[in-house]
Amino acid sequence: MYEIMFLGGAKEVGRVGMLMLKEGVPVAIFDYGMKPSNPPEYPIEAPSVNSVFITHAHLDHSGLAPWLAARYAPSIYATPVT
Secondary structure, eight states: OEEEEEEEOTTSSSOOEEEEEETTEEEEEEEEOOBOSSSOBOOSOOOOOSEEEOOOOOHHHHTTHHHHHHHHOOEEEOOSOO
């Protein structure tokens, strides 16, 4: 069974992040962004996954993709514009 866990942003603009789990094991992240406030606000730290899906290039959806790439080296999927 697959589950979705919100890492942030469920009831706010910014700090968006959703983790997909299969039988309790993290398998993918959908968006992982930051709230560009002063100081910036971030979702809870993401576990290691093999795949990251970015829906669009707004900072609240993609702002932490570089951190994920540097920390875990996942495959990142996005449209060419993103």
